[in-house]
Amino acid sequence: xKILVCIKQIPTSxxxxxxxxxxxxxxxxxxxxxxxxxxxxxEEAILLKERFALLGISVDIDIISIGxxxxxxSIKRAMGMGADNGIHVITExxxxxxxxxxxxxxxxxxxxxxxxxxxxxxxxxxYSCCPYDLILTGIMSEDLMQxxxxxxxxxxxxxxxxxxxxxxxxxxxxxxxVDITDKIEVxxxxxxxxxxxIKVKLPALLTIQAGINQPRYPSLSNILRANxxxxxxxxxxxxxxSNSFDPLKVVRVEYPEKKREAKLLNGTTKDKAxxxxxxxxxxxxxx
Amino acid sequence: xxxxxILVIAEYLDGKLNPxxxxxxxxxxxxxxxxxxxxxxxxxVKAISEIKVIHVKGINPLESEKYKSSLVPIxxxxxxxxxxxxxxxxxxxxxSGLSVRLGCNCITGxxxxxxxxxxxxxxxxxxxxxxxxxxxxxxxxxxxxxxVEKPENITLLTIQSGSFYIKDCCKEYNNIISNEExxxxxxxxxxxxxxxxxxxxxxxxxxxxxxEAKVIVAAGRGIGDKENIExxxxxxxxFTGSAVAGxxxxxxxGWLPYEQQVGITGxxxxxxxxxxVGISGSSQHIAGMKxxxxxxxxxxxxxxxxxxxxxxxIVEDCLSFIQAFIDNIP
Ligand SMILES: Cc1cc2nc3c(=O)[nH]c(=O)nc-3n(C[C@H](O)[C@H](O)[C@H](O)COP(=O)(O)OP(=O)(O)OC[C@H]3O[C@@H](n4cnc5c(N)ncnc54)[C@H](O)[C@@H]3O)c2cc1C
Ligand SMILES: Nc1ncnc2c1ncn2[C@@H]1O[C@H](COP(=O)(O)O)[C@@H](O)[C@H]1O
Numbered sequence: 001x002k003i004l005v006c007i008k009q010i011p012t013s014x015x016x017x018x019x020x021x022x023x024x025x026x027x028x029x030x031x032x033x034x035x036x037x038x039x040x041x042x043e044e045a046i047l048l049k050e051r052f053a054l055l056g057i058s059v060d061i062d063i064i065s066i067g068x069x070x071x072x073x074s075i076k077r078a079m080g081m082g083a084d085n086g087i088h089v090i091t092e093x094x095x096x097x098x099x100x101x102x103x104x105x106x107x108x109x110x111x112x113x114x115x116x117x118x119x120x121x122x123x124x125x126x127y128s129c130c131p132y133d134l135i136l137t138g139i140m141s142e143d144l145m146q147x148x149x150x151x152x153x154x155x156x157x158x159x160x161x162x163x164x165x166x167x168x169x170x171x172x173x174x175x176x177x178v179d180i181t182d183k184i185e186v187x188x189x190x191x192x193x194x195x196x197x198i199k200v201k202l203p204a205l206l207t208i209q210a211g212i213n214q215p216r217y218p219s220l221s222n223i224l225r226a227n228x229x230x231x232x233x234x235x236x237x238x239x240x241x242s243n244s245f246d247p248l249k250v251v252r253v254e255y256p257e258k259k260r261e262a263k264l265l266n267g268t269t270k271d272k273a274x275x276x277x278x279x280x281x282x283x284x285x286x287x
Numbered sequence: 288x289x290x291x292x293i294l295v296i297a298e299y300l301d302g303k304l305n306p307x308x309x310x311x312x313x314x315x316x317x318x319x320x321x322x323x324x325x326x327x328x329x330x331x332v333k334a335i336s337e338i339k340v341i342h343v344k345g346i347n348p349l350e351s352e353k354y355k356s357s358l359v360p361i362x363x364x365x366x367x368x369x370x371x372x373x374x375x376x377x378x379x380x381x382x383s384g385l386s387v388r389l390g391c392n393c394i395t396g397x398x399x400x401x402x403x404x405x406x407x408x409x410x411x412x413x414x415x416x417x418x419x420x421x422x423x424x425x426x427x428x429x430x431x432x433x434x435v436e437k438p439e440n441i442t443l444l445t446i447q448s449g450s451f452y453i454k455d456c457c458k459e460y461n462n463i464i465s466n467e468e469x470x471x472x473x474x475x476x477x478x479x480x481x482x483x484x485x486x487x488x489x490x491x492x493x494x495x496x497x498x499e500a501k502v503i504v505a506a507g508r509g510i511g512d513k514e515n516i517e518x519x520x521x522x523x524x525x526f527t528g529s530a531v532a533g534x535x536x537x538x539x540x541g542w543l544p545y546e547q548q549v550g551i552t553g554x555x556x557x558x559x560x561x562x563x564v565g566i567s568g569s570s571q572h573i574a575g576m577k578x579x580x581x582x583x584x585x586x587x588x589x590x591x592x593x594x595x596x597x598x599x600x601i602v603e604d605c606l607s608f609i610q611a612f613i614d615n616i617p
Pocket of ligand 2: 006007008035037038064065066067099102136137138139140141142144145146147148149150
């Protein structure tokens with residue numbers, strides 16, 4: 001069984017609007033991380049691998065990330081957590097890339113890789129073109145927050161998609177007649193504590209919501225193993241398809257308007273604490 | 288060819304109309320206003336002629352693969368310039384995939400409609416797009432102002448709830464709004480056979496003690512560690528009728544129970560005082576607490592989005608601040 005996890009590297013430092021006003025700059029102590037929901041997606045893939053291993057089914061986890069040179073660190077971290085192979089599509093595009101473009105690039109890469117490695121999965125046509133049984137993405141990226149790439153990628157690959165997944169189950173009744181990798185049961189989350197149960201045939205794409213698991217830390221043995229492995233790298237032109245022009249364009253970035261006064265308290269920590277107490281007392285909120 | 292239609296897809300859950308639908312209509316009116324302004328600016332551009340609200344019946348919108356398939360022929364028939372859906376769990380599930388099937392532009396989480404300052408072609412980069420859309424990026428710290436490269440294509444938008452309101456002045460547009468029911472005929476799509484939609488489970492209770500609290504002291508990931516919840520409790524103890532709450536990640540990590548989660552997938556609260564400590568202010572959290580009477584936020588990042596929704600802003604390390612607050616009884 002093969003699982004693909006799509007991960008994105010995002011800045012976690014403070015960000016500011018840059019001088020051109022068209023995009024952002026990262027703060028001084030710039031640090032990068034895997035977008036939080038993608039870490040949940042990755043953890044879920046590893047948990048599935050462990051659960052399938054108990055049933056004697058081996059699972060291979062691929063990681064794909066489209067990003068700058070530094071994204072390799074995030075791929076390495078993912079392999080340190082337990083992923084098997086890394087695919088890095090290098091781009092120096094720093095600005096806004098719309099979901100449609102990223103999804104199309106991912107789809108193009110997936111099709112290309114599957115041909116190269118000739119790992120076409122059996123199954124019912126016309127879905128046989130997807131080389132993965134399961135593709136996981138985050139519900140949304142923490143920087144662009146589009147919640148688009150997963151559902152769009154599923155369309156490009158022509159496989160079913162379930163968004164906001166908070167639970168994955170599979171039928172682990174070992175029975176010769178049933179292929180347990182054929183179908184999984186998932187639960188997706190709606191507003192107000194509502195959940196929907198869905199059974200979906202593989203291959204499928206799931207977008208993962210936080211709360212499904214607690215992402216683990218990379219282990220030393222996995223890091224050592226990962227260091228020995230090569231990340232497959234491609235240039236962004238490899239992921240280009242004939243119609244990959246960006247339908248959207250960011251003309252500028254703005255700080256949102258203030259909905260309330262946002263009175264800033266000044267002075268030392270102690271000054272601020274005392275001033276806040278006085279304000280709250282005046283308002284009868286503190287005795 | 289000059290008549291433009293805006294298509295609003297009414298959202299239903301369990302056969303009941305979701306209130307987001309009103310916000311979609313309000314947004315459609317905003318778009319109409321901009322095209323009206325434009326019509327005055329340059330001749331030849333015709334204003335919006337119709338806002339069509341469609342109510343798709345006889346199909347469960349939560350069966351999203353089926354729902355997507357049934358919407359395609361309806362949209363092709365109407366051939367609108369804009370399609371509006373909610374940026375809700377349903378909208379997120381359907382809109383992006385639908386846009387690929389339609390080959391149209393798609394912008395998610397739109398919170399504002401903007402009239403480009405320069406409409407003359409060539410004057411600025413805004414010129415190509417005859418209307419701009421604002422959406423949050425970077426945990427809500429800024430808005431990206433987005434235009435479409437091919438405005439002649441259909442543009443599908445999902446609308447951030449809480450961004451548009453039907454106002455009195457909208458009444459003048461009543462005559463262009465029409466409501467129509469659609470009963471999709473047999474939808475044919477091979478993806479449908481691959482997915483089986485089961486029950487809806489109300490597994491988590493939405494009843495929360497938070498609704499009774501006069502003061503809510505809420506923490507986010509900025510609190511740093513599970514142990515530090517103790518500090519939060521001490522701070523809450525300074526107030527009468529108080530409760531402790533948290534942003535979703537704290538609940539996901541098991542630091543606080545689900546009943547104490549504030550936000551779109553947790554409790555919607557409006558206490559006398561909401562004290563937010565180490566919370567960035569993502570739209571999903573804001574939706575749960577923005578109606579609080581008085582909001583005080585503590586965050587080490589002066590650009591944190593939560594400050595845009597606060598009466599009092601305190602730029603501080605949250606633990607040091609809590610300590611100072613507890614210690615200093617003037
Ligand atoms: C469909 C969906 C539904 C969701 N529903 C909800 C919901 O109901 N409720 C909810 O809360 N979220 C919800 N989320 C998650 C939401 O998008 C955010 O990820 C979440 O609200 C962020 O929580 P946070 O502010 O605690 O963490 P972060 O965004 O990580 O923010 C932490 C903040 O702490 C500050 N900080 C860090 N260290 C310190 C320090 N030492 N002192 C002071 N400040 C510090 C940082 O500057 C930052 O602003 C949902 C997401 C999705 C996709
Ligand atoms: N550049 C990228 N490389 C790999 N995966 C990505 C990339 N951008 C987005 N994704 C995936 O798509 C999800 C949703 O992103 P978005 O639509 O931008 O909110 C993310 O959580 C990732 O799993």
